[in-house]
Amino acid sequence: MKNPTTRLQTLPGADAKAPPTKSAGRQLMTLPEQIAEHIFTAIANGEYAPGDRIREEALAEQFEVSRGPVREALRILEKDAVVRILPNRGAHVTQLSIKEVDDIFEIRRTLSGAMIARLTVDEAAQLAAAMEADIRALDALALDPKGAAAYYEASFRLSRLLRESCGNERLAEILGALARQTLRYTQLGLATPARRKESARNWRTLQKAMKAGNLEAAAEAVEKLVDDSRREAVRQLEARQAGADPRGAAA
Known part of the structure; x- marks a missing residue:
C-alpha cells in the first residue's frame, strides 16, 4: 500500500479517471473535496487494495494539513461507499462481494x-x-x-x-x-x-x-x-x- 506521492497544492483539482464528487455545475472544490479526489485516485490506481486501511495521520502529513480535512475527505468517500469507517478501526477501502x-x-x-x-x-x-x-x-x-x-x-x-x-x-x-x-x-x-x-x-x-x-x-x-x-x-x-x-x- 502506498500513500499519494504528490502534495495537494501541486495537483489538479480532479484526476481524469475520477468521477466528480459534486454536480457538474460546481467548478471549485473545498479542501476536503480535493483531498477526497486524490485519495480516490490513489485507490483507482491500485495504491490501496480492497480492505486496506487509509491512515489519517499519513495523509495529513502528505498533504501538509491537519487531520480534520482528511477526516472530512474520508466521510465524503464513505458517502459514496468507496471507503468504510469502522469504530476504533479507522477508514478502510470498501471490499465488495x-x-x-x-x-x-x-x-x-x-x-x-x-x-x-x-x-x-x-x-x-x-x-x-x-x-x-x-x-x-x-x-x-x-x-x-x-x-x-x-x-x-x-x-x-x-x-x-x-x-x-x-x-x-x-x-x-x-x-x-x-x-x-x-x-x-x-x-x-x-x-x-x-x-x-x-x-x-x-x-x-x-x-x-x-x-x-x-x-x-x-x-x-x-x-x-x-x-x-x-x-x-x-x-x-x-x-x-x-x-x-x-x-x-x-x-
Whole structure:
C-alpha cells in the first residue's frame, strides 16, 4: 500500500479517471473535496487494495494539513461507499462481494437507461455530436493491445458527459457515486482487447441511435454497455475466487 506521492497544492483539482464528487455545475472544490479526489485516485490506481486501511495521520502529513480535512475527505468517500469507517478501526477501502458488485451494476444499468430515455430528441442529437471525438478515440484504442488505460479514460469522459447533460442533478450525483463504487470492477470488465472492442461497438451503437433520435434504442444500448461490463467483471471475480485463470474469452 502506498500513500499519494504528490502534495495537494501541486495537483489538479480532479484526476481524469475520477468521477466528480459534486454536480457538474460546481467548478471549485473545498479542501476536503480535493483531498477526497486524490485519495480516490490513489485507490483507482491500485495504491490501496480492497480492505486496506487509509491512515489519517499519513495523509495529513502528505498533504501538509491537519487531520480534520482528511477526516472530512474520508466521510465524503464513505458517502459514496468507496471507503468504510469502522469504530476504533479507522477508514478502510470498501471490499465488495461478488453479489454486491453484481447488484450495483444492475442499478447502474437501470438508471443509465432512464437517464437516456429522459432526453429530448434535440438534446440527444447535440450529445451525439459532442461524443464524436471520444467515440473515434475508442474505436482506435479498442484495437491497441496496450490501450486499456487510455480506453477507460475516454470511456469515462463519455459517461461523465452523459451524466452532466441529463438535466437531473440528483440522478447525475447518484450515477457518479455508483461509478465510484464500481470503478475498479469497470476497469476489470474492460481488461481484455475483446471486451474493449465490444464496448466500442456499444458506444457507437448508442451514439448512432441518439443521432437518429431513437431514444428507446439508445437507452437499450447504454444498458447493454453497462451490463456487458457487469457480466465480464463478475465472470473474472468468480474465476479468481475459484482459483482459475480469468483470462478467458470475453462474455
